[in-house]
Amino acid sequence: MANIVQFENVGLRYGAGEETLCDVSFTLRSGQFYFLTGASGAGKTSLLRLLYLAQRPSRGIIRLFGEDAVILPRDRLPGFRRRIGVVFQDFRLIPHLSAADNIALPLRVAGMAESEIARAVREMLAWIGLTERAGARPATLSGGEQQRVAIARAVIARPEMLVADEPTGNVDPVMAERLLHLFHSLHRLGTTVVMATHDWHLIDRVPGGHRLHLDRGRLVDPEPVPPMPEPPPSTLVRSGL
Numbered sequence: 001m002a003n004i005v006q007f008e009n010v011g012l013r014y015g016a017g018e019e020t021l022c023d024v025s026f027t028l029r030s031g032q033f034y035f036l037t038g039a040s041g042a043g044k045t046s047l048l049r050l051l052y053l054a055q056r057p058s059r060g061i062i063r064l065f066g067e068d069a070v071i072l073p074r075d076r077l078p079g080f081r082r083r084i085g086v087v088f089q090d091f092r093l094i095p096h097l098s099a100a101d102n103i104a105l106p107l108r109v110a111g112m113a114e115s116e117i118a119r120a121v122r123e124m125l126a127w128i129g130l131t132e133r134a135g136a137r138p139a140t141l142s143g144g145e146q147q148r149v150a151i152a153r154a155v156i157a158r159p160e161m162l163v164a165d166e167p168t169g170n171v172d173p174v175m176a177e178r179l180l181h182l183f184h185s186l187h188r189l190g191t192t193v194v195m196a197t198h199d200w201h202l203i204d205r206v207p208g209g210h211r212l213h214l215d216r217g218r219l220v221d222p223e224p225v226p227p228m229p230e231p232p233p234s235t236l237v238r239s240g241l
């Protein structure tokens with residue numbers, strides 16, 4: 001199995017002061033599912049930004065698709081970025097475009113014929129269960145619906161790697177489960193998935209999934225996933241249990 005990403009002693013410093021990421025080294029293998037965990041402020045978004053080439057490291061080596069990504073000339077960045085689908089924490093859907101046009105965006109940028117785009121978008125809308133909302137603007141969609149549109153846009157051009165920053169952060173547990181199912185189905189098709197999450201219990205839902213854990217900017221051995229908390233006693237009384 002090929003290595004798709006290699007970080008060696010990567011450090012990232014924003015301005016002066018402490019490094020936000022320090023001596024981060026890991027390898028991601030093609031076709032695997034990775035969870036990136038860590039407390040708020042541990043550096044998850046920063047690490048993902050290095051991964052999808054939105055940010056260069058302050059030091060260290062990053063190899064992406066077998067090439068040195070740190071010294072990659074600027075004109076080769078777009079080609080590399082097209083191989084990576086990104087689901088942003090805040091969705092970043094274009095407000096004046098419909099759900100269908102948001103999803104179509106990567107294919108339009110790539111210059112695909114409109115008839116092919118229409119077919120691919122139809123398939124994507126069906127896959128995310130939003131066929132009926134094809135013409136809706138993002139502001140009229142629920143958080144979970146916007147999230148699914150963002151996922152469809154990230155994967156429509158069949159990226160080799162999908163990077164998602166807290167994709168289940170703003171949705172209820174049922175929607176979180178559905179979104180995870182979408183990611184899992186992509187993983188089964190061979191896409192490498194990297195998902196930052198606070199939701200430790202999602203990790204149990206992906207058999208064979210790997211975990212990278214950040215603690216204040218350093219990758220450390222993850223502690224075991226804590227058991228699901230008991231409901232507060234008042235709910236038990238109310239439900240007569």
Ligand SMILES: Nc1ncnc2c1ncn2[C@@H]1O[C@H](COP(=O)(O)OP(=O)(O)OP(=O)(O)O)[C@@H](O)[C@H]1O
Nearest residue numbers: 014015020038039040041042043044045046047198
């Ligand atoms: N552009 C930036 N300029 C300066 N500092 C930044 C910048 N982006 C992030 N930081 C700082 O880097 C640290 C790590 O932030 P980051 O967003 O990577 O953490 P995170 O683990 O993703 O947090 P969360 O779970 O809350 O999203 C924080 O202290 C943050 O304030």
